[in-house]
Amino acid sequence: xxxxxxxxxxxxxxxxxxxxxxxxxxxxxxxxxxxxxxxxxxxxxxxxxxxxxxxxxxxxxxxxxxxxxxxxxxxxxxxxxxxxxxxxxxxxxxxxxxxxxxxxxxxxxxxxxxxxxxxxxxxxxxxxxxxxxxxxxxxxxxxxxxxxxxxxxxxxxxxxxxxxxxxxxxxxxxxxxxxxxxxxxxxxxxxxxxxxxxxxxxxxxxxxxxxxxxxxxxxxxxxxxxxxxxxxxxxxxxxxxxxxxxxxxxxxxxxxxxxxxxxxxxxxxxxxxxxxxxxxxxxxxxxxxxxxxxxxxxxxxxxxxxxxxxxxxxxxxxxxxxxxxxxxxxxxxxxxxxxxxxxxxxxxxxxxxxxxxxxxxxxxxxxxxxxxxxxxxxxxxxxxxxxxxxxxxxxxxxxxxxxxxxxxxxxxxxxxxxxxxxxxxxxxxxxxxxxxxxxxxxxxxxxxxxxxxxxxxxxxxxxxxxxxxxxxxxxxxxxxxxxxxxxxxxxxxxxxxxxxxxxxxxxxxxxxxxxxxxxxxxxxxxxxxxxxxxxxxxxxxxxxxxxxxxxxxxxxxxxxxxxxxxxxxxxxxxxxxxxxxxxxxxxxxxxxxxxxxxxxxxxxxxxxxxxxxxxxxxxxxxxxxxxxxxxxxxxxxxxxxxxxxxxxxxxxxxxxxxxxxxxxxxxxxxxxxxxxxxxxxxxxxxxxxxxxxxxxxxxxxxxxxxxxxxxxxxxxxxxxxxxxxxxxxxxxxxxxxxxxxxxxxxxxxxxxxxxxxxxxxxxxxxxxxxxxxxxxxxxxxxxxxxxxxxxxxxxxxxxxxxxxxxxxxxxxxxxxxxxxxxxxxxxxxxxxxxxxxxxxxxxxxxxxxxxxxxxxxxxxxxxxxxxxxxxxxxxxxx
RNA sequence: GGACGCAUAGCUCAGCUGGUUAGAGCGCUGCCCUCACAUGGCAGAGGUCGAAGGUUCAAGUCCUUCUGCGUCCACCA
Numbered sequence: 001x002x003x004x005x006x007x008x009x010x011x012x013x014x015x016x017x018x019x020x021x022x023x024x025x026x027x028x029x030x031x032x033x034x035x036x037x038x039x040x041x042x043x044x045x046x047x048x049x050x051x052x053x054x055x056x057x058x059x060x061x062x063x064x065x066x067x068x069x070x071x072x073x074x075x076x077x078x079x080x081x082x083x084x085x086x087x088x089x090x091x092x093x094x095x096x097x098x099x100x101x102x103x104x105x106x107x108x109x110x111x112x113x114x115x116x117x118x119x120x121x122x123x124x125x126x127x128x129x130x131x132x133x134x135x136x137x138x139x140x141x142x143x144x145x146x147x148x149x150x151x152x153x154x155x156x157x158x159x160x161x162x163x164x165x166x167x168x169x170x171x172x173x174x175x176x177x178x179x180x181x182x183x184x185x186x187x188x189x190x191x192x193x194x195x196x197x198x199x200x201x202x203x204x205x206x207x208x209x210x211x212x213x214x215x216x217x218x219x220x221x222x223x224x225x226x227x228x229x230x231x232x233x234x235x236x237x238x239x240x241x242x243x244x245x246x247x248x249x250x251x252x253x254x255x256x257x258x259x260x261x262x263x264x265x266x267x268x269x270x271x272x273x274x275x276x277x278x279x280x281x282x283x284x285x286x287x288x289x290x291x292x293x294x295x296x297x298x299x300x301x302x303x304x305x306x307x308x309x310x311x312x313x314x315x316x317x318x319x320x321x322x323x324x325x326x327x328x329x330x331x332x333x334x335x336x337x338x339x340x341x342x343x344x345x346x347x348x349x350x351x352x353x354x355x356x357x358x359x360x361x362x363x364x365x366x367x368x369x370x371x372x373x374x375x376x377x378x379x380x381x382x383x384x385x386x387x388x389x390x391x392x393x394x395x396x397x398x399x400x401x402x403x404x405x406x407x408x409x410x411x412x413x414x415x416x417x418x419x420x421x422x423x424x425x426x427x428x429x430x431x432x433x434x435x436x437x438x439x440x441x442x443x444x445x446x447x448x449x450x451x452x453x454x455x456x457x458x459x460x461x462x463x464x465x466x467x468x469x470x471x472x473x474x475x476x477x478x479x480x481x482x483x484x485x486x487x488x489x490x491x492x493x494x495x496x497x498x499x500x501x502x503x504x505x506x507x508x509x510x511x512x513x514x515x516x517x518x519x520x521x522x523x524x525x526x527x528x529x530x531x532x533x534x535x536x537x538x539x540x541x542x543x544x545x546x547x548x549x550x551x552x553x554x555x556x557x558x559x560x561x562x563x564x565x566x567x568x569x570x571x572x573x574x575x576x577x578x579x580x581x582x583x584x585x586x587x588x589x590x591x592x593x594x595x596x597x598x599x600x601x602x603x604x605x606x607x608x609x610x611x612x613x614x615x616x617x618x619x620x621x622x623x624x625x626x627x628x629x630x631x632x633x634x635x636x637x638x639x640x641x642x643x644x645x646x647x648x649x650x651x652x653x654x655x656x657x658x659x660x661x662x663x664x665x666x667x668x669x670x671x672x673x674x675x676x677x678x679x680x681x682x683x684x685x686x687x688x689x690x691x692x693x694x695x696x697x698x699x700x701x702x703x704x705x706x707x708x709x710x711x712x713x714x715x716x717x718x719x720x721x722x723x724x725x726x727x728x729x730x731x732x733x734x735x736x737x738x739x740x741x742x743x744x745x746x747x748x749x750x751x752x753x754x755x756x757x758x759x760x761x762x763x764x765x766x767x768x769x770x771x772x773x774x775x776x777x778x779x780x781x782x783x784x785x786x787x788x789x790x791x792x793x794x795x796x797x798x799x800x801x802x803x804x805x806x807x808x809x810x811x812x813x814x815x816x817x818x819x820x821x822x823x824x825x826x827x828x829x830x831x832x833x834x835x836x837x838x839x840x841x842x843x844x845x846x847x848x849x850x851x852x853x854x855x856x857x858x859x860x861x862x863x864x865x866x867x868x869x870x871x872x873x874x875x876x877x878x
Numbered sequence: 879g880g881a882c883g884c885a886u887a888g889c890u891c892a893g894c895u896g897g898u899u900a901g902a903g904c905g906c907u908g909c910c911c912u913c914a915c916a917u918g919g920c921a922g923a924g925g926u927c928g929a930a931g932g933u934u935c936a937a938g939u940c941c942u943u944c945u946g947c948g949u950c951c952a953c954c955a
Contacts (some may be wrong), residue, residue: 008917193952200955219955232955269954276955283953343952356953388882392950395881399951491950522949548917559891559903564948566890574903577917588914634894642892642902657914742909742921778912831899838897843935852897852936859898 010549029078031480047086048125082145178357180303200340412454597670615723
């Protein structure tokens with residue numbers, strides 16, 4: 001047998017395991033091997049711009065626990081890895097790089113720029129995959145996909161064409177969220193509301209027929225007045241009843257605009273009159289359509305005012321705002337300025353204030369797909385945990401709005417639409433097909449140009465569960481591994497990703513892509529702030545792996561995962577210490593066990609010949625296995641880990657191994673120690689894969705991939721109530737003696753004698769364990785006495801357990817000990833009294849369920865026995 | 879403005895369908911380098927379960943209101 005090295009060095013074993021996993025590929029997935037069927041998980045593809053952060057570490061640890069457990073359960077598991085091209089984010093990174101060289105993407109040109117991006121992706125894009133790998137993620141790495149690889153791009157184009165053919169994609173001029181810095185459209189979800197303290201400017205608009213009279217309008221964006229083409233009031237508003245249709249001369253611009261009536265206007269807000277800027281506000285846009293107003297665009301795409309802004313032409317929008325306000329003030333048209341707290345939309349990538357902007361974009365009509373997703377959801381697909389997110393998900397689907405999918409950037413899937421010079425467009429998977437369509441339409445070859453824009457990143461991500469499996473090709477993998485089992489992700493992307501994947505899954509595969517969605521919390525620092533680079537509070541997972549090990553990182557994080565996860569560096573000590581304990585306990589077992597003890601199962605142990613402690617640990621082990629298995633099944637991983645921690649450290653190491661020290665000469669005890677440890681390693685493997693596998697290999701003296709071993713099965717026949725009682729008696733005796741030793745500062749070298757008084761049965765039990773007790777508490781001698789009272793109790797069936805103990809000799813301060821015991825008696829009596837009070841209440845006896853009453857009675861009698869024990873102990877203290 | 883979540887030991891959290899004297903880890907105090915482990919062992923201190931009402935034989939657990947934190951959604955200019 002190879003000996004386990006004396007020191008646990010995480011870095012060494014993790015490197016060793018990773019190398020083996022890479023070589024032998026135990027995570028390789030193939031269809032149709034197991035009778036249990038498939039179990040698929042797709043990774044939420046991290047951005048290629050990304051560096052591993054704690055959020056990834058958590059997300060991937062959860063997935064790995066799930067997939068390793070399922071693999072051990074015998075499923076054909078597939079964990080599909082990959083990365084997302086992350087359009088705007090990645091383009092921004094590379095543009096920044098260019099800026100350092102004094103270059104811009106425009107100066108470089110589209111082709112060269114794309115080359116730079118691909119180059120960047122090749123060099124940096126896979127960093128994160130490598131880091132996930134270091135975490136121990138058991139993905140089938142050979143299948144790693146990228147949202148812009150060739151096959152995936154085919155799928156994206158295919159989907160675009162199919163949706164277009166189904167009438168679900170259209171092009172139109174609408175107000176969209178425009179980022180003037182990125183110079184692209186953003187989806188609603190990409191324009192985040194951020195509270196800000198703005199101002200509300202009240203502006204007087206003079207009437208044409210009487211310039212001394214005004215209508216007052218309020219706005220948070222005064223510069224947009226340059227594009228006003230109406231003023232709107234509520235038709236029910238008496239104040240303006242006679243004014244509808246009146247003409248107003250727009251200040252600074254001189255444009256004549258009318259007062260119109262529209263239900264949208266809230267009478268109660270401000271003056272009740274609203275300036276209408278159809279080209280620069282979504283509500284005004286809608287009003288403009290309803291009333292056939294002019295759409296005056298006053299801004300260039302970069303946020304600089306254009307020719308329509310008259311004297312403000314060429315000014316940045318915020319500069320123009322100041323100038324407009326100043327000009328109005330000079331004209332005496334500014335009634336007042338109020339502070340105004342409101343939410344401003346900002347670009348989710350660069351935080352620039354988003355400008356509602358009129359432009360021609362491609363949209364996906366969402367309602368029909370959302371309705372199907374809703375129907376599925378109401379039939380229970382997918383299940384979402386925690387449940388409280390279900391309503392959020394459902395509401396979004398109910399109130400769904402169309403999805404703007406075109407982006408004016410270069411990095412991404414080019415929109416598969418080609419235009420001829422006559423204003424016609426052709427939607428096709430390839431340019432050749434588009435040309436063919438054009439030829440058919442025009443009767444001759446015509447030159448086409450492809451739409452310069454690309455698709456929203458999420459337009460590729462929403463296909464992830466099936467596009468990664470080869471769709472639109474119908475291959476074996478797709479048939480077998482789709483739909484996937486469980487999706488682990490963060491609640492932030494329910495809308496961006498989860499809901500859209502469901503819709504795509506139904507639309508193109510006729511099946512919801514996953515059964516369960518597990519939404520986990522956010523990793524925060526010790527103060528509860530989100531971890532971010534800019535705050536400087538981020539803990540780098542790689543640093544933790546280096547210092548404490550990947551196992552420690554995983555273990556500590558999961559143990560801490562409630563809702564949101566608060567983490568500081570010290571927390572990782574728990575995981576490292578636990579792994580270290582595991583290491584040393586395994587060393588101890590290895591040192592004390594012969595090869596013959598390496599048995600397959602509990603059936604190979606001679607149970608009848610087994611000592612009570614061994615029977616007890618097997619019984620405790622079965623209980624732990626049951627608990628852990630149930631917790632994992634219900635995705636309560638931190639609870640499972642907690643049970644394992646308690647069982648392994650608190651029960652197996654602290655008690656069993658200590659008790660076993662005097663018993664390990666016996667082969668059956670060796671078998672027990674070895675087998676329980678071996679199975680505990682299996683249970684721990686999904687959580688801490690490196691150290692468990694390394695130890696398992698030593699323990700079994702054979703190369704094995706623990707993830708391919710079978711998950712242990714609960715064997716109820718080894719649950720032994722008798723043994724539990726026996727050991728419980730020993731444990732309480734030992735605890736009490738230790739207590740005495742600590743209390744009275746009796747050194748281990750000092751002798752302590754003990755007189756045990758109890759029924760014959762109880763004494764016999766403890767006597768059987770005397771060597772264990774002596775070893776644990778170093779009692780120099782034990783005397784057994786059966787008092788008349790104990791015999792009586794025993795006969796009456798009151799007390800079958802150990803009754804009490806007496807420390808002898810002059811080492812204990814009798815007076816103090818008496819006081820201590822008296823206090824304990826008082827406390828116990830109080831407890832008993834409270835239960836008795838309950839039991840004596842008529843209402844309780846009548847209304848409480850019988851089992852509860854029985855339990856309470858039992859409890860009272862136990863407490864009374866304890867009180868008697870304590871009293872007798874006191875009477876024996878001379 | 880809507881919706882939701884959280885308040886339990888100094889800190890971070892368990893406490894699942896209401897039912898033992900409310901738990902763990904870290905931290906703290908004391909004693910131990912005992913031949914697997916000081917990344918360890920043993921013992922101990924520390925809580926009116928955010929506040930006020932209510933339902934119940936019984937409430938940390940259910941209901942209402944309030945307070946304090948947090949999250950998501952949103953077209954009041």
